[in-house]
Amino acid sequence: MAHRGASGTCPENTMAAFERAVELGANGIETDVHLTRDGRLALIHDATLDRTTGEPGSIRGLDFAEIREKDAGSWFGQEFRGQKVPAMEELFELAKGRDLFLNVELKFGSEPYPGMEEAVIAVIRRYGMEDQVILSSFNHDSLALVKRLAPEVRTGILYGENLFEPWNYAAGFGTDALHAWHGVVTPEKVKGADERGLVYFPYTINEAEEMKRLIQAGVAGVITDYPDLGWECYREAAEGAGGKV
Numbered sequence: 001m002a003h004r005g006a007s008g009t010c011p012e013n014t015m016a017a018f019e020r021a022v023e024l025g026a027n028g029i030e031t032d033v034h035l036t037r038d039g040r041l042a043l044i045h046d047a048t049l050d051r052t053t054g055e056p057g058s059i060r061g062l063d064f065a066e067i068r069e070k071d072a073g074s075w076f077g078q079e080f081r082g083q084k085v086p087a088m089e090e091l092f093e094l095a096k097g098r099d100l101f102l103n104v105e106l107k108f109g110s111e112p113y114p115g116m117e118e119a120v121i122a123v124i125r126r127y128g129m130e131d132q133v134i135l136s137s138f139n140h141d142s143l144a145l146v147k148r149l150a151p152e153v154r155t156g157i158l159y160g161e162n163l164f165e166p167w168n169y170a171a172g173f174g175t176d177a178l179h180a181w182h183g184v185v186t187p188e189k190v191k192g193a194d195e196r197g198l199v200y201f202p203y204t205i206n207e208a209e210e211m212k213r214l215i216q217a218g219v220a221g222v223i224t225d226y227p228d229l230g231w232e233c234y235r236e237a238a239e240g241a242g243g244k245v
Contacts, residue, residue, distance in 0.1 A: 001028035001103055001223045001230075003204050004045060008225035011052065011076035013043045014083040018094055026227035028101035030203075033088055033120060035113035040064035041088035041120060044072075047109035051075070053085075060109065088120070092127045102129070103179075103201065103223070105158065106137040106146075117142055121150045136179045144173035156201060160184070167196045177201055177220070182210060187217040194218065212237050 005017025006024055013031055021029050032045045042059055044067075049057045053070035064087065073083025088104070095102055106116060124133050136156040137143050143155040156177030157170055162184040170178060178193055182202035190200050199220035205211045206225050211233040214222055224230050 001030050001101070001201065001221050002026040002227045003030050003223045003225050004032065005029055006225070006227055008206065011073045011080050011083055013045055013052075013086070014072055014080070015086055015090060015094070016073065016080055016083050018086075018091055021227055022094070022098070022100065024227045025231055026100070028103055028221065029091065029095070030103040030105065030223050031091060032105045032107050033116070034059040034107050034109070035116040035119065036064045036067060037061055038063040038065075039115070039119065041116075041123065042067055043086045043088055043091060045107070047107065049085075058109075060113065088123055089127075092123065092129060095132060096127055096129060100132065102133045103156070104133060104135050106135055106139065106142050108137070108139045108142065112139065112142065117145050117149060121146065121153060124150075124153060134177060136177075140173065143175055147174045158203075165192065167193050167198050170198060171196070179203060179223070182214060182222075185214060185217065185219065190218045208233055216240075 002021035004012035006020040007017055010017035010020045018029055031043045033041050036042050047059055049055050049070055052072050052075055055070055067085050072085050073080030130152050134154040134156050135146055136158050138158045140157055146153055146155055154176040156179040157175050158179045160181040166178055177199050179201045182205045185200055185202045201221050201223055202214055202219055203223040205222050211222055215237040222230055
């Protein structure tokens, strides 16, 4: 799963990064969503524009049209000049009709965005992509609300702690996946989750040895800035396991 698209080689959360992920054969794309002042869904990691556009401004304090005026590519390389902050619909247009899974992280900045869960669910339903999308967040209240509003939409809890029996915590609000920091994922945790119908998508793994360790542990997928490295590690792990990975 390409983290913010193929963000190791392209400016994160841009159409260039998403398209490159597809070219590299990623099964899925991970991205981040914020709500703009005028209620649009913008794909950007930070709550502000500063880091990836070089200009000040908060996402919640600007209309989408104002955000689209900014250059979200030059900070990474001049060949990406003119890349824009995408709307969520643009990524859905890219993914619809493809064998491509979308992991959309619901962001919340310093405080939640009122109505963002409803807006995201509406786009998923409008595109008929309930089977292609999972919503993740560090804001677990947000994921619980998603499940109340749209039980058919899959959710994954993001966390970085070494939780004891995380499947029991996840069962409290019906989540479908565990999106854990890779350092707390063990074969025993993967097995325990699998026995209870939950899958692991650990984040963000860019080292080959750690990636192979997690693949061999049986995770459902890895979130990485380098999807081509992901495929290389899957092939090596499969060869070492007699093709059973």
